[in-house]
Amino acid sequence: MTVTREELLDLFLDAGVEPxxxxxxxxxxxxxxxxxxxxxxxxxxxxxxxxxxxxxSEKEACELKTLEDFEKRLxx
Amino acid sequence: xxxxSVLSILEGHAARHPSKAALIFxxxxxxxxxxxxxxxxxxxxxxxxxxxxxxxxALLLPDSPALVTxxxxxxxxxxxxxxxxxxxxxxDRDFILHDAGPRLLVLCGGRDHxxxxxxxxxxxxxxxxxxxxxxxxxxxxTAAGGDSSGFMLYTSGSTGRPKGVxxxxxxLAVPLRTFAPAVLGDAADDIxxxxxxxxxxxxxxVQIGLALGVGATLVLHPxxxxxxxxxxxxARHRVSVFFxxxxxxxxxxxxxxxxxxxxxLRLCYSAGEALPAPAFAEVRDWLGVDVLDGLGTTESGFxxxxxxxxxxxxxxxxxxxxxxxxxxxxxxxDDVPTGTPGRLRVRxxxxxxxxxxxxESTAKAMLPGGWLETGDLCVEEDGFYRYQGRADDxxxxxxxxxxxxxxxxxxQTHPAVAECGVARCTLHGLDYPAAFVxxxxxxxxxxxxxxxxxxxxxxxxxxxxxxxxxxxxxxLPRTATGKIQRHKLRR
Numbered sequence: 317m318t319v320t321r322e323e324l325l326d327l328f329l330d331a332g333v334e335p336x337x338x339x340x341x342x343x344x345x346x347x348x349x350x351x352x353x354x355x356x357x358x359x360x361x362x363x364x365x366x367x368x369x370x371x372x373s374e375k376e377a378c379e380l381k382t383l384e385d386f387e388k389r390l391x392x
Numbered sequence: 393x394x395x396x397s398v399l400s401i402l403e404g405h406a407a408r409h410p411s412k413a414a415l416i417f418x419x420x421x422x423x424x425x426x427x428x429x430x431x432x433x434x435x436x437x438x439x440x441x442x443x444x445x446x447x448x449x450a451l452l453l454p455d456s457p458a459l460v461t462x463x464x465x466x467x468x469x470x471x472x473x474x475x476x477x478x479x480x481x482x483x484d485r486d487f488i489l490h491d492a493g494p495r496l497l498v499l500c501g502g503r504d505h506x507x508x509x510x511x512x513x514x515x516x517x518x519x520x521x522x523x524x525x526x527x528x529x530x531x532x533x534t535a536a537g538g539d540s541s542g543f544m545l546y547t548s549g550s551t552g553r554p555k556g557v558x559x560x561x562x563x564l565a566v567p568l569r570t571f572a573p574a575v576l577g578d579a580a581d582d583i584x585x586x587x588x589x590x591x592x593x594x595x596x597x598v599q600i601g602l603a604l605g606v607g608a609t610l611v612l613h614p615x616x617x618x619x620x621x622x623x624x625x626x627a628r629h630r631v632s633v634f635f636x637x638x639x640x641x642x643x644x645x646x647x648x649x650x651x652x653x654x655x656x657l658r659l660c661y662s663a664g665e666a667l668p669a670p671a672f673a674e675v676r677d678w679l680g681v682d683v684l685d686g687l688g689t690t691e692s693g694f695x696x697x698x699x700x701x702x703x704x705x706x707x708x709x710x711x712x713x714x715x716x717x718x719x720x721x722x723x724x725x726d727d728v729p730t731g732t733p734g735r736l737r738v739r740x741x742x743x744x745x746x747x748x749x750x751x752e753s754t755a756k757a758m759l760p761g762g763w764l765e766t767g768d769l770c771v772e773e774d775g776f777y778r779y780q781g782r783a784d785d786x787x788x789x790x791x792x793x794x795x796x797x798x799x800x801x802x803x804q805t806h807p808a809v810a811e812c813g814v815a816r817c818t819l820h821g822l823d824y825p826a827a828f829v830x831x832x833x834x835x836x837x838x839x840x841x842x843x844x845x846x847x848x849x850x851x852x853x854x855x856x857x858x859x860x861x862x863x864x865x866x867x868l869p870r871t872a873t874g875k876i877q878r879h880k881l882r883r
Contacts (some may be wrong), residue, residue: 330843332850332858348619348647354639354790357646358819359846366861367839374670374820377412381646 319368319390324383327367328352333361343383364390397565399468402428405607409523412603413624416629417487417612422457424607425679430457430522434465441512443495445470445540450494452476452485452505454614455589460600461496463543463590467561471495473543474556479616479854480546484554488546491749492556515709518614544594544748547690550786552798556691556748557593565676567597567604567694570715575684575698576633576659582608582880583629583656584769587617587636597694598635616663619647623654630656637664637791638671638822641683645674654679663688663695664791665781668821669707685709687779689766691757693742697770697777699824708776718772718777719763733780737766785878787816790856794825796878799849799857803827806848808835813868815881817861824860828881830868837864 321343328338337351352360357377365371370390372380380386402424405414410425445448449466451473453459458476474492476485489497489509499505501515512726517523541561546554572579573731584603603610605691611629615621617640625631634657634668641662660675660683667685675683686698687709697718699710713719721727728734739762746754757765769780787794796814803812810832817826829845831837842862849858861883869880 330839330841332846346647346649348643349649350830353855355858355860357642358822359818359826359858362817362861374668376646377820378670378674381807 317368317370317391319387321383323385324386324390327363328356328360331363332356333360341383343387347380347383348381395878397562398600399431399464401568402431402464403566405604407880409607413609415460415610415612417614419455420519427457427850430461431464431468433522434461437467437514438465438469438471438496441496441514443469443471446472448472448474448492448544449720450474450476450492450497452497452499453516454478454479454518455586455595455599455612456614457612458498458500458516458518458521459590460604460612462516463600467541467543470540471507472541472558474546475543475591476546477589479670480554481852481854484546485506488554488556491554492544504521541849543596545591545596545690547593547784548793548798549750549793550784550795550797551752552795552801555750555753558746558748559693559742559744563693563742563744564601565605566715566740567601570713571597571698571740572602572606574700574713574871575661575686576602576606576737577693579606579608579633581604582586582632582658583611584608585611585613585622585625585629585631585634587613587622587634587640588664591703592690593690593693594635594695594791597688598661600727601694601729617643618632619644623648623652626656627653632656633659633661638662638667639665639790641667641675645671645678651823657681659684659701661686665788665822666709667707670821672706673690686713687777689764691744691764691766692738692740692766693744696738696740699722705776708778709770709852710777712777720772724793729824731771731773731794733769733771735783736766736770736777737763738766772864778846781816785815787820789816789824792854792856796825796859799825799827799853799859800876802852803829803845803859804850806845808832808841809845813870813876813878813881814859815878815883816883819860825857826883827859827862828863828865828868830865 333356405430406424410513411423412425414427417662449471463473485651486508496512498514544558546558549555586598590596660681662683662685665854682704684699686695696716697709698713717739719737743764767783770777787797799814800812803809808848811830813828816823869877
């Protein structure tokens with residue numbers, strides 16, 4: 317499947333990440349250092365499962381630190 | 393039990409190592425001698441304001457020298473210190489103040505405080521609460537003697553309104569006799585950091601009970617648990633023992649870039665929610681230490697189930713801490729066999745004897761024979777306990793309580809919610825609130841509505857209470873009498 321960056325950022329917004337955080341994201345830096353916090357993460361993972369029908373394991377989730385990591389995983 | 397035991401212990405430290413750092417706050421140090429002196433100054437201030445034994449002194453302060461010193465000064469005059477989490481909602485804050493009825497409210501100077509509290513207020517500087525006033529040389533003793541001194545912590549109730557949990561001052565010293573020998577060993581040379589704040593039993597017990605009790609150095613962190621700030625403090629102050637919750641360990645793991653110097657850590661502790669086994673493995677890979685998981689409650693005072701250094705079992709809460717007795721019982725109150733889940737009860741020193749102004753809640757939890765009903769479910773095998781969830785509908789998310797009723801009441805104020813139920817969903821071993829909504833006829837139930845409902849809660853309640861997911865249902869499961877069966881909604 318193909319998930320565009322725009323679709324992924326849209327999902328982040330729906331998951332409750334603040335718009336100014338989403339706008340300012342550097343795709344190669346850890347999301348957790350750019351304002352995406354511990355309450356946003358589960359919402360993002362659950363939204364990915366719901367919208368893209370992709371179930372991400374606990375082990376995989378530990379490795380998804382940046383926006384680019386998420387894109388690679390979803391576009392496998 | 394000397395109700396001033398923590399104060400006596402502190403005086404002993406000040407006599408033995410007066411110049412040693414007791415507190416580090418925003419790069420500045422408060423020595424043991426200075427801390428004891430400041431406690432005397434503030435105790436004098438409380439007496440001047442007619443704080444009498446048994447009076448409550450509310451402390452709406454960040455983790456800071458001010459909170460530590462005013463807390464201990466309250467104990468010194470026989471009062472009851474009531475530290476209040478700065479991040480509670482205004483409604484909860486006002487409820488707590490009216491429920492506790494303090495003689496005095498201490499808060500940070502120089503800020504706008506929006507409160508309906510009409511009583512006496514005292515502004516203090518978070519870093520220098522006692523200024524440079526000279527202190528009397530009188531020892532720290534309760535003004536009128538007796539066991540009136542203590543503290544009261546507020547915890548979430550199932551109705552959503554906070555409940556006051558009173559403790560005797562002596563309860564603070566219990567972890568020094570139980571937890572410290574088993575888990576910490578000799579910790580006098582340690583540098584402590586806790587991401588759990590002092591209005592919580594965990595943060596209070598670690599910081600005032602343990603760190604100051606053993607005469608170690610305590611790094612104070614007033615802000616929220618930002619990963620960069622935490623790793624910065626660990627590196628700058630060579631923190632050796634770190635106490636936190638699984639959600640913060642997870643955020644540290646996600647934020648790490650490899651440049652953080654965490655080499656000073658010798659012990660990492662986790663409580664507040666069950667630590668998933670993969671998180672244990674990840675932290676061991678990163679830091680080379682075992683995260684020790686354990687369980688305690690506001691009512692029990694401090695941790696009574698714990699893993700120990702050298703024998704940590706990932707995915708378990710460890711064994712009973714010496715000094716406590718634990719039972720797992722069925723609905724009738726009979727002990728369950730090994731390997732069968734049961735309701736967790738505990739008995740030991742330092743337990744709260746009742747809730748403040750809540751006789752019914754007290755009767756349900758504080759049982760005959762000194763047993764405390766925790767509401768948690770556990771299973772035990774070979775002496776190791778594993779967490780199995782709650783016997784009630786309460787949710788622990790990010791180490792903090794979420795009352796489903798509170799979140800449901802909030803959602804009900806949204807026009808696109810006809811009915812709703814909130815239950816826990818578990819993702820990768822951690823629990824989060826999930827909302828199940830029946831929309832009114834004609835309303836489109838889609839992602840936009842889910843987002844709007846989550847934002848609705850976000851604007852009204854603390855962030856950890858915001859549902860991580862919203863699912864739309866045609867009906868909710870209910871009993872014959874119409875009560876929502878939240879356990880059927882769990883994911």
